[in-house]
Amino acid sequence: MSRVDVARRTGLSAAAVTKAARPFIEAGYLEELASEGRTAPGAGRPANPLAIRPDREYFVGVKITGDDLIGVVTDLRADVRAGAHHALASHDVGHVVQALADLVGELLTGTLRERAYCLGIAVSGDVDRASGVVRYSPFLGWRDVPLAELLEEATGLTVTLENDVKALAVAEQWFGEGVGASSFALVTVGTGIGSALVVNGGLVRGAHGVAGEIGHVPVADGGPSCHCGGQGCVEAIASTEAILTRARQVTGEPGLSMDDAVTRARGGDEPLREVFAGAGHAIGLGLAALVNLFGPERVVVSGEGVATYDLFEDQIRRTFAVQAFGSAARCGLVIRPLPFEEWARGAAAVAVQSLFASDSV
Amino acid sequence: MSRVDVARRTGLSAAAVTKAARPFIEAGYLEELASEGRTAPGAGRPANPLAIRPDREYFVGVKITGDDLIGVVTDLRADVRAGAHHALASHDVGHVVQALADLVGELLTGTLRERAYCLGIAVSGDVDRASGVVRYSPFLGWRDVPLAELLEEATGLTVTLENDVKALAVAEQWFGEGVGASSFALVTVGTGIGSALVVNGGLVRGAHGVAGEIGHVPVADGGPSCHCGGQGCVEAIASTEAILTRARQVTGEPGLSMDDAVTRARGGDEPLREVFAGAGHAIGLGLAALVNLFGPERVVVSGEGVATYDLFEDQIRRTFAVQAFGSAARCGLVIRPLPFEEWARGAAAVAVQSLFASDSV
Known part of the structure; x- marks a missing residue:
């Protein structure tokens, strides 16, 4: 340029x-x-x-899930150069830190090692990027773990910690669908339903630490109870667990697996198809709430739940079209699956961002 | 300082x-x-x-409604120094411009006239502040009226045009509850239900021109039809018209007036009290959607509908407390009536803002 x-x-x-x-x-x-x-x-x-010069420096990104660590090495453009997985045998902090250090060692070989100084970590839950502390992670059962500090000691790298959905949004904002957009939203659908919003060029963090909780937007007054204490939340209808619960109800088969429910719905089982469509409808209502309130240029819907998006994409789009207000309906709606490696790339993107925009926290 | x-x-x-x-x-x-x-x-x-020095310059602010013009003169701190009303005999553009010029002449006497150079106009609907054009005003029946230009010719003042709810939000951000808050929301309840959001220090304008439409957040799946084409929108349950329609249904009195409904609800009529509580519930659900998505520091709920807020404040707060997610519930919630003059003060605040932050559009 x-x-x-x-x-x-x-x-x-x-x-x-x-x-x-x-x-x-x-x-x-x-x-x-x-x-x-x-x-x-x-x-x-x-x-x-x-x-x-993309090869001037490399960045390590790791996503921590309840079961494993997914790591990548990227260049300055967040293009992935190497990847690796580790299963997690326990959630003990010392064990996870050691496993992370081992994974980083495995990823960084040759020139990658010579030019890598920054490590980004993405973890779901309440993460304080500024202090590098995992305040609360339900999947890991952690509270107030100073993970950035522990990992800097274990790896010698500069560590940035970020909530996983926010990390994905940074990857989109700097290197993906969000480039050039002053506002956009990334919505992830799966075990949980969350989102990250970029408005006026910055990530919305919430004055009280909460923002982007599209999973807890109430869309069905008097609807199913949610674990948050509310009723009719998007997550209470469209999370993986909520879909499975409903699928078992409508079939009368308490042992039905998600895989079987998906297979039978794809095969044309009408009651099961309606369960997935109902989830799509709830997601579409949540998207309409989001878009009517802040009018982003674009929304990306992704997440592991979107692996079955053939079963609800149509209903998401139909509901969104009905409920989006006026020209808000012109918001671009991208629905696509999310390979697990993308989460790790998000973590690496956060490390890139920290290097060049340290005040972005 | x-x-x-x-x-x-x-x-x-x-x-x-x-x-x-x-x-x-x-x-x-x-x-x-x-x-x-x-x-x-x-x-x-x-x-x-x-x-x-608040008296260095004065600012004129006018709110245009379907029925009248409400004007004020404020100082640099947006403190009101003078006020006046004019009834509107017609919505003809030429007539409204003349009436506005007359009102401005009436407001600006003596030293006020000597030190007033800027006029702010607030009007509901789709207003393009940058070009000074009213794109669409349902109450006035206007489309693409270059009002700022017409008024500059008629008054000799520098004119700034803004959507009325956004103008109120500017007044709150610069001179009211929003001072010092990096994020807040102003929600107005009445004939329509709208909001203006300030996030990351700036007003959210919406990439496609729509934002803050809390009235069209779907909260009751399968609920009453809304004029927007959707179902179960906050406005379809809690607007003045929706409340009156429902009040007539539950009493079986098609001629019931709003004043009578309010008087009887205040007197203890249970079915009517429930109609107002239901409106409060829908507003509380909409507020929870807004707060769970944005996490503003503070929300102010106001508008002419809030004149009867004794009938629904309690339910707004209860529903909000149940549906706000985690620490988002710590968001300060202020519910207060809105004198009509405040709308005009909002218009004056926009004129002040234009003078000092011309890139804020």
Whole structure:
């Protein structure tokens, strides 16, 4: 990209762009490409385009689930260069820290090791990025674990901790569907239903630590009870567990598995198809609430639950179209499955972000 | 406020604050108060506190409703110095412009006239502040009216046009409950139900022009049909018209007036009390959706419908407490009536904002 384009996009003067770019060029993060031979009239010298040098530095990203660790190494553009999995034998903090250090050691070989300084960690639950503390993780049974500090000691890397859905949103904002959008939402559907919102160019964190809880938007007054204490929440209708519970009710088979429910619904079992459509309807209502309130440019719906999205995508879209208000319906709606590795890439994207925008917390 | 305090709040250096303040002092918007006699150690000279001179300039604000014009003159702090009403005989654009010019002439007498250069106009509907065009106003039956331009010709003042709920939010953000809050929401309840959201320090405008439509958050799956084409929207249950329709149903009195419904509900009529409580419940569900998604620091619920808030405040608070997720429930919830003059003050606040933060559009 030329300095003129950078100046236009950032609102800085060309001189300020040149000044700002210099230390990045000296440190090897940016390079000047050969001149394109076109000189702006009156400009003192040819404006050589600037390019990112993706291999200047590598970043490790790890997603911690209740069962395993999923790790990747990416370059500066968050393109994945290596990946690895570790099963977790226990949720003991010391054990998890050791397993994370082992995984990082396994991922970082050769030149990757020489140029990797930052580790991003994504974990679901209440995570305080600024202090690097996992305040509460239901899946791990952790409270107030200073994970960033423990991992810096164990790995020697600079560690950034982030809530997993927010980490995915950072990956979308910096490297994915969110590039160029001043506002967008990422919604994840699966065991839990959550979202991360970017508004006015920044992640919405919530003044009291809670935001993006689309799973707990009440859409069905008098509907099923939710574990949060409310009623009719999106999650109480459309989480994996809620779908399975309902599927067992309508078939009268208390031992029905999710896999069987999906197979039979795909095979045309009407009552089971309606269970999935009902979940899609609840998600569509939640999306309409979100879009009517903050009008994002785009919404991405993803998550492990979307592996079966053929069973509810249609209903999500139909309900959304009915309930979205006026031109809010023009919001782009992308529904796509989410490979588990993407969560780890999100963690790496957070590490990239921390390096260049340390005040983004 | 001392320059040191300004520097701390803005993150600028003390030197930058001094430099930035100088033109405002020269133009008479700020003044230096007498030194408090305390000099910071090592400081070159006493840091005289800075104060706004509220009477340096006056601002006119007018709210246009379907029936009348409500106008005020405020000072730089948005304190009201004068007020006036005009009934509107027609919605003809030329007639409204003339009536507005007459109202402005009536409001600006003596020193008010000498120091008033800016006029803020608040109107409900789809308003494009940047171009000064009323894109669509259902109450006035207007489409694509270049009102700012017409009014600048008619009054000689610099005109800023804003959606009425957003104007109220600006008044709250700059001069009311929102001061010091990085995020808050203003919800208005009445003929329509709307809201304006401030997140990450800026008003949420919606990428496609729609945001803050809390009236069209679906909270009751399968509930009453809404004029927007959806079902179970907050507005379909809790707008003034929806309450009256339901009150007529439960009493079997098709001629029942709102005033009578309110009087009888206050007198203890249980079925009518339940109609108001049901509206409060729907508003509480909508607030929970908003707060679980955004986590604002504070929410103000206001509007002409809140004149009867004794009939539904309790239910709003109870439903909100049940459905707010985790610490989102700590969001401060202020419920208060809204004098009609406040809408006009919001318009004046927008004019103040335009003068000092012209890029806030």
